[in-house]
Amino acid sequence: MSTTPTLRSRPRHARPAWSAPRIVVLIPAHDEEDRLPAAIAALHAQTRRPDTVTVIADNCTDRTARVAADAGALVLLTSGNTDKKAGALNQGLNFLMPTLREHDLVLVQDADTVIGPEFLAHASTALHGRAGAVGGIFYGDTGGGLLGTLQRIEFHRYAREISRRKYRADVLTGTATLFRVATLQHLKEARRDGRLPGGDSYYCPASLTEDDEITKAVRTLGYRTLSPAGCAVTTEVMPSLGKLWHQRVRWQRGALENLRLYGLTPVTWPYFLRQIAMGLSVLALLLYLVFTVWMVIRGVPAISPLWVAVGTLFIAEKIVTARGAGIRCQLLAATLVVELVYDLFQHAVYLRCLYDFTRRRQERWLIT
Known part of the structure; x- marks a missing residue:
């Protein structure tokens, strides 16, 4: 060549x-x-x-x-x-x-x-x-x-x-x-x-x-x-969701492949910890959703001091960290539900990449 x-x-x-x-x-x-x-x-x-x-x-x-x-x-x-x-x-x-x-x-x-x-x-x-x-x-x-x-x-x-x-x-x-x-x-x-x-x-x-x-x-x-x-x-x-999916799959799969390429070193160990933390966040959100559905099925009151406190903390964190992006972005963050769906999208990317990575499936590089 x-x-x-x-x-x-x-x-x-x-x-x-x-x-x-x-x-x-x-x-x-x-x-x-x-x-x-x-x-x-x-x-x-x-x-x-x-x-x-x-x-x-x-x-x-x-x-x-x-x-x-x-x-x-x-x-x-x-x-x-x-x-x-x-x-x-x-x-x-x-x-x-x-x-x-x-x-x-x-x-x-x-x-x-x-x-x-x-x-x-x-x-x-x-x-x-x-x-x-x-x-x-x-x-x-x-x-x-x-x-x-x-x-x-x-x-x-x-x-x-x-x-x-x-x-x-x-x-x-x-x-x-x-x-x-x-x-x-x-x-x-x-x-x-x-x-x-x-x-x-x-x-x-x-x-x-x-x-x-x-x-x-x-x-x-x-x-x-x-x-x-x-x-x-x-x-x-x-x-579009399609372009975003291809972009994020490339980012996430590339990060995992680079860690495999370099192995565990003094430079890469924080990156390994970050990937582990990402996996734990996926698990935590999944457990939150499962527990919420379980409460609804069991007839537990949706409004309780515990869940009000948890929800308030989530919303406050979303609003504060969106500061600087503009008031409209903060109002969107305050809804919590929209960003929750976006988080689920990100987690789906992570799980797909982790699955392909463990099976060593080849990823296609697409222009986004």
């Missing part, structure tokens, strides 16, 4: 004369002509503007390459790529890394993501000491009806969790992450000599969730991973 990409337009100077760190952007894009202009416009509007923006047009059947060029980006056409997003990024990095220095920076960003105007300024400032990469804190875009609202609430809660962890990134989100060139060089060297999985590459081609896997790789090498305040990004929400 050929891995030599084609560059539609080449930067005038491969190596700049100045010594300050450069920031180059890589955007892998597969049929993203609609959302790509907004992503590139946000890069041009940065308070610390990137030096180059390169769109990796991967097996596109639409006008992605033309739209990217019209927006002022360099265009890189993949060649023979069968490894999806990871393969496109590997081809792009193989092409650009020889032109960069160790202290330069590479932003890897999704084509459906718009980064905040101070993202690059905050992220580049945070890359000091043992920090190897800085990921964004993602929020949901507008639209999507009720399903979109539920995803926006979920993303706001995740952002709240990151702040409570003092902005430590457990996943270097694929929406937007800024890497040191030296970190990427170290990654490829470690993969090549067998210290990390993935062979002679930057991103592991075998992983369903390349962002989760590369986070574990970066942390295994001893680097810190961060998602600082100010590194906000807005990303697309899934507009």
Whole structure:
């Protein structure tokens, strides 16, 4: 398989004369002509503007390459790529890394993501000491009806969790992450000599969730991973249950497969605990529902001090953690029932992935 990409337009100077760190952007894009202009416009509007923006047009059947060029980006056409997003990024990095220095920076960003105007300024400032990469804190875009609202609430809660962890990134989100060139060089060297999985590459081609896997790789090498305040990004929400199901199955199955790939280590044990906690939450919700049905069948009064207290705590937690997503989101959270159905959907994803994982069934990678 050929891995030599084609560059539609080449930067005038491969190596700049100045010594300050450069920031180059890589955007892998597969049929993203609609959302790509907004992503590139946000890069041009940065308070610390990137030096180059390169769109990796991967097996596109639409006008992605033309739209990217019209927006002022360099265009890189993949060649023979069968490894999806990871393969496109590997081809792009193989092409650009020889032109960069160790202290330069590479932003890897999704084509459906718009980064905040101070993202690059905050992220580049945070890359000091043992920090190897800085990921964004993602929020949901507008639209999507009720399903979109539920995803926006979920993303706001995740952002709240990151702040409570003092902005430590457990996943270097694929929406937007800024890497040191030296970190990427170290990654490829470690993969090549067998210290990390993935062979002679930057991103592991075998992983369903390349962002989760590369986070574990970066942390295994001893680097810190961060998602600082100010590194906000807005990303697309899934507009239908089918697309959301495929997205979440890929996320969850990828997380499980990456744990199998790395095994139990000082880096991965918190991720194992998180999966166990998720399983316990599924069991707890199931027991709650079963007990509630049992009470109804037995004729136990539905309104009792115990269940009023439990319900009040659930509602209060939902409302408080939705703060920041807007008053409408908080009102929706207060109903409890709607989010309960959404939780059941998430639990169904977990159980499906756990079943397929234990049976080692192969998961298909679908574009969402």
